[in-house]
Amino acid sequence: MNHPITLTVNGVVREATVPARRLLSDCLRHDLGLTGTHVGCEHGVCGACTVLLDGEPVRSCLMFAATADGHEITTVEGLAAADGTLSPAQRAFAECHGLQCGFCTPGFLCTVTAFLRENAAPTDEEVVEAISGNLCRCTGYQNIIKAVHRAAELQAETRADKEEGAR
Amino acid sequence: MKPSPFDYHAPADLDEALDVLARVGPDGGKVLAGGQSLIPLLNMRLAAPAHLVDINRLTELATVEAGPGGVRVGALARHATVERSTPAAAVQPLLGQALRLVAHPVIRNRGTVVGSLVHADPSAELPAVLALLGGSVRLAHRGGEREVAAAEFFTGPMESAAAPGELAVSAFFPARPPRSGTAFCEVARRHGDYAMAGVAAAVTLDEDFRIAAARVACVSVGPIPVVVDVADACGGRPEASADWAAAAAAVRDRIEPEADIHATADYRRHLTGVLAVRALRGAAVEAAGEEGT
Ligand SMILES: Cc1cc2nc3c(=O)[nH]c(=O)nc-3n(C[C@H](O)[C@H](O)[C@H](O)COP(=O)(O)OP(=O)(O)OC[C@H]3O[C@@H](n4cnc5c(N)ncnc54)[C@H](O)[C@@H]3O)c2cc1C
Ligand code: FES
Ligand code: FES
Numbered sequence: 001m002n003h004p005i006t007l008t009v010n011g012v013v014r015e016a017t018v019p020a021r022r023l024l025s026d027c028l029r030h031d032l033g034l035t036g037t038h039v040g041c042e043h044g045v046c047g048a049c050t051v052l053l054d055g056e057p058v059r060s061c062l063m064f065a066a067t068a069d070g071h072e073i074t075t076v077e078g079l080a081a082a083d084g085t086l087s088p089a090q091r092a093f094a095e096c097h098g099l100q101c102g103f104c105t106p107g108f109l110c111t112v113t114a115f116l117r118e119n120a121a122p123t124d125e126e127v128v129e130a131i132s133g134n135l136c137r138c139t140g141y142q143n144i145i146k147a148v149h150r151a152a153e154l155q156a157e158t159r160a161d162k163e164e165g166a167r
Numbered sequence: 168m169k170p171s172p173f174d175y176h177a178p179a180d181l182d183e184a185l186d187v188l189a190r191v192g193p194d195g196g197k198v199l200a201g202g203q204s205l206i207p208l209l210n211m212r213l214a215a216p217a218h219l220v221d222i223n224r225l226t227e228l229a230t231v232e233a234g235p236g237g238v239r240v241g242a243l244a245r246h247a248t249v250e251r252s253t254p255a256a257a258v259q260p261l262l263g264q265a266l267r268l269v270a271h272p273v274i275r276n277r278g279t280v281v282g283s284l285v286h287a288d289p290s291a292e293l294p295a296v297l298a299l300l301g302g303s304v305r306l307a308h309r310g311g312e313r314e315v316a317a318a319e320f321f322t323g324p325m326e327s328a329a330a331p332g333e334l335a336v337s338a339f340f341p342a343r344p345p346r347s348g349t350a351f352c353e354v355a356r357r358h359g360d361y362a363m364a365g366v367a368a369a370v371t372l373d374e375d376f377r378i379a380a381a382r383v384a385c386v387s388v389g390p391i392p393v394v395v396d397v398a399d400a401c402g403g404r405p406e407a408s409a410d411w412a413a414a415a416a417a418v419r420d421r422i423e424p425e426a427d428i429h430a431t432a433d434y435r436r437h438l439t440g441v442l443a444v445r446a447l448r449g450a451a452v453e454a455a456g457e458e459g460t
Contacts, residue, residue: 020172023170043211062274
């Protein structure tokens, strides 16, 4: 049986009709054409499929699209500003060589974006704990850790600029 | 891989959920909570239930109630919510100590405490916590409910007393008594993985700081969490002079580890002894500090 669902994805209301067994990751990729969300393991281990569900990072491979009905999803496609300006996390990953092949990157970016919202100035240890559920087979993680710290800096600068502008 | 097809039910409240479960439970219907254990099994086709009853709309069960007697956790309370609950930590700190060792932060955003108990993985932390503290799980079915003590709840590896058609609505973790401390120590191959061995400990001191009660619950070394009372082995002495070696020996005697790709049975036995001492001492030190405050 197919189930009609409505998701708000990256701020846009999207409708789809999906079989119950459709994973949220596959719904995003196949039904909605948002292939930025990557799928590695489909058992929760690699983190490549991480998206934000009502702002909280979750594994989209461990959730049915039908369960997400009525909720808000942010994927990697939704992290940049409407005019294409990259988010602090995206800029930092580019600057610090936090990616090579890029397969793991969407998952890292979603995880890190939510993490820095909760912890704007993390320690090394907190960064490692935050990204411990995401696997990268290319970078060796060191540049990803640097990128998270850099993203925290950029986020602080962006906030300061905004406050400056508001004055 | 992808799950095989199933009929999906999304009840809006508890009454409706119990109705649906009464209907499809005997027909192989399963509850879907956080999905962090069940969906991997479905994706790998290690499980193929005919019906799934999704309880994620039962927001009435997303509760964490901390009272003087203990903490009652509703079926839709996520690991992360319970981990961050200050009232829960004040009443029973072992919950937070254990939850920090459960998987990764992102998994904890979806996984539920009650789901972990029903799943009853012998390597999981929360069943050991419930068993150590002597907590219980409340199981509801259409027309009634029952409260099952931890000692009867875990019946085998990945097997609990929850019968088809029953919904675990909450779990109760008793409060930490005065002059008591707790700790959870484990060793895993990789951070966030299920532990090769792990020990939860609870210690209570008497008025002269001597060990009056000491228990451990061990994971990954038996079909269900193995609870061992080590108060006698510790010898009724203060933390600094307690017979920790005797306590470790008592634990090693009681467990039944098996070998697998990650560790031999002997290594697991050794590790459990070492972790038992670490956790017991940590708990005893916390208990002494508790008295000081
Ligand atoms: C990568 C990864 C690493 C992990 N590491 C750990 C770890 O180190 N330690 C650990 O303890 N866990 C670990 N987990 C599992 C995680 O803690 C799960 O969240 C938990 O085991 C199950 O909770 P859930 O809510 O996701 O249950 P689900 O996956 O939804 O369900 C699990 C089982 O319980 C049943 N069930 C669930 N809720 C109820 C209910 N209310 N009433 C009746 N039946 C119910 C389901 O039918 C199913 O059989 C890991 C998971 C992943 C993906
Ligand atoms: S694809 Fe979801 S965690 Fe690997
Ligand atoms: S950049 Fe290739 S897997 Fe991380």
